[in-house]
Amino acid sequence: MMEKKIRLKTVNEHITCSLCTGYLIDATTITECLHTFCKSCLVRYLEENNTCPDCRLVIHQSYPLNYISFDRTMQDIVYKLVPNLQEKEMKRQQDFYKKIGKVPPNSTPAGNCEENQEPEKSQTLPPPDEDQDCHRSDEQVNICLECKGNHMKNLKRKYIRISSQATVTHLKKFIALKVYHARERYKDVDILCNEELLGKDHTLKFVSVTRWRSKDAPLTLHYRQRMTEL
Numbered sequence: 001m002m003e004k005k006i007r008l009k010t011v012n013e014h015i016t017c018s019l020c021t022g023y024l025i026d027a028t029t030i031t032e033c034l035h036t037f038c039k040s041c042l043v044r045y046l047e048e049n050n051t052c053p054d055c056r057l058v059i060h061q062s063y064p065l066n067y068i069s070f071d072r073t074m075q076d077i078v079y080k081l082v083p084n085l086q087e088k089e090m091k092r093q094q095d096f097y098k099k100i101g102k103v104p105p106n107s108t109p110a111g112n113c114e115e116n117q118e119p120e121k122s123q124t125l126p127p128p129d130e131d132q133d134c135h136r137s138d139e140q141v142n143i144c145l146e147c148k149g150n151h152m153k154n155l156k157r158k159y160i161r162i163s164s165q166a167t168v169t170h171l172k173k174f175i176a177l178k179v180y181h182a183r184e185r186y187k188d189v190d191i192l193c194n195e196e197l198l199g200k201d202h203t204l205k206f207v208s209v210t211r212w213r214s215k216d217a218p219l220t221l222h223y224r225q226r227m228t229e230l
């Protein structure tokens, strides 16, 4: 028991984000130096900077956002180590979507909540600081979703407003739910911007910053049924 406490304390600095000092949420790693931050903290930071906040390495002169990547392994570790963090984060997201009157795009938990067999209450881990939660006031992005050809239904409402921290996968789930009435068919959906297929882990912030230059028009994305590879 004693040993475990010491270990958690030691590991604490490795599972927190130096930008918000909270536990990592949507852990995102800079591929050039392997430093990790919350996705929203890092994306926000890289809007004004092109260096790593920790080691000051120049990530890329012009496109630092191309050199960051979602770190599922790290996020799984954080959720495993910090009692209730994942539940809190999911609750926060659900509240957020409820507030804006939308169905959460990802209502199935990323990890496995069932194995939450009463986490050992460790006094060495402080609770995440509510006041410093930098994800609470996520920036919103306006999106226009256009159907592109083959066998896909048009959405009833093609204009949506969504957190800029949502990912392409979130959008795919939203579309799959609307079009197929089955969120789990999201892998059948391709999303494109300017004819270019978008990676599943890109945030909409990232897409609008890197792929969409006209600030006045909503970010226009096309969706289509996934092309089967030959």
Ligand SMILES: [Zn+2]
Residues within 6 Å of the ligand: 017, 018, 019, 020, 021, 022, 024, 025, 037, 038, 041, 042, 134
């Ligand atoms: Zn952070």
Ligand SMILES: [Zn+2]
Residues within 6 Å of the ligand: 030, 033, 034, 035, 052, 053, 054, 055, 056, 057
């Ligand atoms: Zn670094």
